[in-house]
Amino acid sequence: MDNKKITIDDVAKALNVSKTTVSRAISGKGRVGATTRERILSYIEEHNYVPSAMAKGLAQSTTYNIGITMPEDFALVDLPFFQKCLTGVCEKASENDMDVLISTVGITDVSRLEKLVKNRKVDGVILTRTLTDDPAEELLSRSGLKFVTIGTGKRNGVVRVDNDHEAACEELTSNLIKQGTKKFALMCGNSLHVVTKNRMKGFINAVEAAKIPNKDAVIFEDVLDKDMEAIVEKIVGSDTECILCMDDAICIKVIDSIKKRGLKIPKDIKVASFYNSTVLERNTPSVTSLSFDATELGRVACETLIKLIKEESVPTKTLLKYEVLMKESTRKTK
Amino acid sequence: MDNKKITIDDVAKALNVSKTTVSRAISGKGRVGATTRERILSYIEEHNYVPSAMAKGLAQSTTYNIGITMPEDFALVDLPFFQKCLTGVCEKASENDMDVLISTVGITDVSRLEKLVKNRKVDGVILTRTLTDDPAEELLSRSGLKFVTIGTGKRNGVVRVDNDHEAACEELTSNLIKQGTKKFALMCGNSLHVVTKNRMKGFINAVEAAKIPNKDAVIFEDVLDKDMEAIVEKIVGSDTECILCMDDAICIKVIDSIKKRGLKIPKDIKVASFYNSTVLERNTPSVTSLSFDATELGRVACETLIKLIKEESVPTKTLLKYEVLMKESTRKTK
DNA sequence: CTGAAAGCGCTTACAG
DNA sequence: CTGAAAGCGCTTACAG
Numbered sequence: 001m002d003n004k005k006i007t008i009d010d011v012a013k014a015l016n017v018s019k020t021t022v023s024r025a026i027s028g029k030g031r032v033g034a035t036t037r038e039r040i041l042s043y044i045e046e047h048n049y050v051p052s053a054m055a056k057g058l059a060q061s062t063t064y065n066i067g068i069t070m071p072e073d074f075a076l077v078d079l080p081f082f083q084k085c086l087t088g089v090c091e092k093a094s095e096n097d098m099d100v101l102i103s104t105v106g107i108t109d110v111s112r113l114e115k116l117v118k119n120r121k122v123d124g125v126i127l128t129r130t131l132t133d134d135p136a137e138e139l140l141s142r143s144g145l146k147f148v149t150i151g152t153g154k155r156n157g158v159v160r161v162d163n164d165h166e167a168a169c170e171e172l173t174s175n176l177i178k179q180g181t182k183k184f185a186l187m188c189g190n191s192l193h194v195v196t197k198n199r200m201k202g203f204i205n206a207v208e209a210a211k212i213p214n215k216d217a218v219i220f221e222d223v224l225d226k227d228m229e230a231i232v233e234k235i236v237g238s239d240t241e242c243i244l245c246m247d248d249a250i251c252i253k254v255i256d257s258i259k260k261r262g263l264k265i266p267k268d269i270k271v272a273s274f275y276n277s278t279v280l281e282r283n284t285p286s287v288t289s290l291s292f293d294a295t296e297l298g299r300v301a302c303e304t305l306i307k308l309i310k311e312e313s314v315p316t317k318t319l320l321k322y323e324v325l326m327k328e329s330t331r332k333t334k
Numbered sequence: 335m336d337n338k339k340i341t342i343d344d345v346a347k348a349l350n351v352s353k354t355t356v357s358r359a360i361s362g363k364g365r366v367g368a369t370t371r372e373r374i375l376s377y378i379e380e381h382n383y384v385p386s387a388m389a390k391g392l393a394q395s396t397t398y399n400i401g402i403t404m405p406e407d408f409a410l411v412d413l414p415f416f417q418k419c420l421t422g423v424c425e426k427a428s429e430n431d432m433d434v435l436i437s438t439v440g441i442t443d444v445s446r447l448e449k450l451v452k453n454r455k456v457d458g459v460i461l462t463r464t465l466t467d468d469p470a471e472e473l474l475s476r477s478g479l480k481f482v483t484i485g486t487g488k489r490n491g492v493v494r495v496d497n498d499h500e501a502a503c504e505e506l507t508s509n510l511i512k513q514g515t516k517k518f519a520l521m522c523g524n525s526l527h528v529v530t531k532n533r534m535k536g537f538i539n540a541v542e543a544a545k546i547p548n549k550d551a552v553i554f555e556d557v558l559d560k561d562m563e564a565i566v567e568k569i570v571g572s573d574t575e576c577i578l579c580m581d582d583a584i585c586i587k588v589i590d591s592i593k594k595r596g597l598k599i600p601k602d603i604k605v606a607s608f609y610n611s612t613v614l615e616r617n618t619p620s621v622t623s624l625s626f627d628a629t630e631l632g633r634v635a636c637e638t639l640i641k642l643i644k645e646e647s648v649p650t651k652t653l654l655k656y657e658v659l660m661k662e663s664t665r666k667t668k
Numbered sequence: 669c670t671g672a673a674a675g676c677g678c679t680t681a682c683a684g
Numbered sequence: 685c686t687g688a689a690a691g692c693g694c695t696t697a698c699a700g
Binding site: 354357391 | 693
């Protein structure tokens with residue numbers, strides 16, 4: 001079937017034309033006689049010729065590859081976030097005849113990514129997670145390579161695509177306030193992640209807009225698994241009406257801890273999450289949360305990167321839609 | 335920092351040697367005077383020269399890339415299986431100075447993979463899922479490209495790496511039998527997946543070894559979500575002592591369904607899963623299951639592929655270890 | 669130990 | 685509309 005690899009030279013000779021002409025017929029650049037083109041195209045079709053991506057790349061100094069980083073520590077939760085992103089990215093890449101190449105990055109170790117960049121194996125990269133001071137972002141900025149970041153960071157001049165966490169958190173919180181809830185406890189995630197700050201901001205916006213006294217909200221930063229029990233203990237002993245969890249991983253633990261105490265949600269205390277997941281979906285009671293589309297995030301990031309590579313203009317920041325899902329876990333109980 | 339790209343020619347000229355010598359100093363192939371080598375290496379270090387992967391690839395007709403397929407339908411469950419595999423693969427690839435390139439594949443649509451192969455963008459590929467009649471496997475076999483398959487299939491001459499599902503299922507089932515359980519209901523997954531057959535085989539081995547009458551085991555094939563309730567209804571109405579679920583997705587639904595009926599696990603009925611997951615881990619009661627290491631699977635698959643690429647000999651089939659985790663959900667109740 | 673030269677498989681001014 | 689030739693940045697016989 002795939003006997004030997006056939007090259008542009010083979011088809012040129014077989015057809016008694018020059019490689020130049022073959023190349024032009026394929027790429028569509030430059031004029032080629034209609035009949036000549038036909039002959040070439042059909043020969044190619046028939047003999048199943050596909051140009052070598054490497055040779056083409058070398059000649060054009062392009063790789064037709066984009067890189068995507070995979071955080072080494074992703075597995076903190078089974079958030080299928082990265083995988084969905086990846087799916088979206090692959091989809092768009094493939095539509096544009098590009099391939100996607102994975103590079104792992106640690107919190108501080110970006111050596112693999114660095115090599116990829118210097119290797120010139122990619123035309124651009126997508127960063128799937130942003131830290132407050134992100135070494136990967138720093139590396140890419142310096143390198144001059146095109147890149148887009150998923151998530152929000154503080155570095156200037158970086159093209160970003162993100163869920164609108166801030167607006168989403170604000171809306172969810174406002175909904176709860178309108179419903180009569182006033183005393184919140186906010187369980188925050190890793191403060192190294194920029195998203196944590198955005199969520200916090202959204203929450204604070206809502207609280208301030210509603211003129212809720214400061215002392216009514218209690219905020220726990222960098223909540224760790226090992227402190228979970230103590231924190232929940234403290235909360236349920238106070239007059240807190242609703243626990244807001246920054247993500248599904250935290251939320252699951254909070255729920256477990258509450259159940260363990262024999263308390264009922266939402267009767268004894270309400271719970272909501274600033275991030276959705278299937279684990280949350282199958283919980284009883286169903287839990288109020290924010291829902292984002294990670295696949296779409298991947299798609300948009302990839303589209304943006306490709307435009308960037310083609311030197312087309314792109315918005316510096318693209319914020320995506322979200323949904324607020326009000327469920328059982330925050331139902332009014334009286 | 336990264337001003338302009340420097341090439342092998344630049345360093346050759348700067349050092350007044352030939353490109354040949356530079357190339358040899360870098361690759362270590364061919365003799366080079368010790369002092370010359372030193373000069374070259376230190377110049378390179380200092381000027382931060384990294385050879386172009388494409389040019390190198392073209393010259394050697396190698397890509398230093400391996401491809402890995404990502405099933406488009408992975409999201410059936412949030413099994414982090416693929417992601418863990420990917421992590422293992424990236425780890426080993428990186429140790430060998432190779433990069434990994436993703437290609438999505440559908441159940442029947444392998445056009446993307448096909449393009450990758452004909453493009454010559456990869457030196458080999460890892461298939462992360464095998465169907466009974468796998469078009470991807472078929473495509474790769476024909477292409478002559480090196481590849482290794484994760485999972486078990488029926489096609490001959492394919493190099494495979496897999497969890498030892500059969501042995502694992504047999505051991506788990508035997509354990510339960512020894513414990514006195516005799517009447518099982520087996521909830522099977524998609525019969526297009528080869529793993530389903532292997533699990534079935536393991537189960538049957540155990541049952542036959544124990545000489546349990548055939549009629550004592552009831553097997554439900556291709557269990558679908560929509561039939562779940564009816565099936566569980568039927569089972570709990572019978573004298574079944576234990577429900578064996580082929581994977582965690584099925585198991586979760588079975589557990590939900592049992593709970594919904596107000597029945598207690600393991601008092602009223604026992605439950606076990608032939609596949610582990612974090613979702614199962616956080617269940618109360620803890621559930622008996624098989625535990626496999628997907629990251630290791632990725633690592634071994636990648637190592638095997640790289641050996642294959644280097645024309646080293648590899649075993650046709652590598653089976654990995656597993657653990658049987660006996661938990662609450664199958665505890666003897668009397 | 670070291671180099672000149674051809675080659676990997678394409679693209680793209682330049683010329684006609 | 686079409687070609688000869690140089691070039692992309694490496695490697696590798698071949699010769700010395």
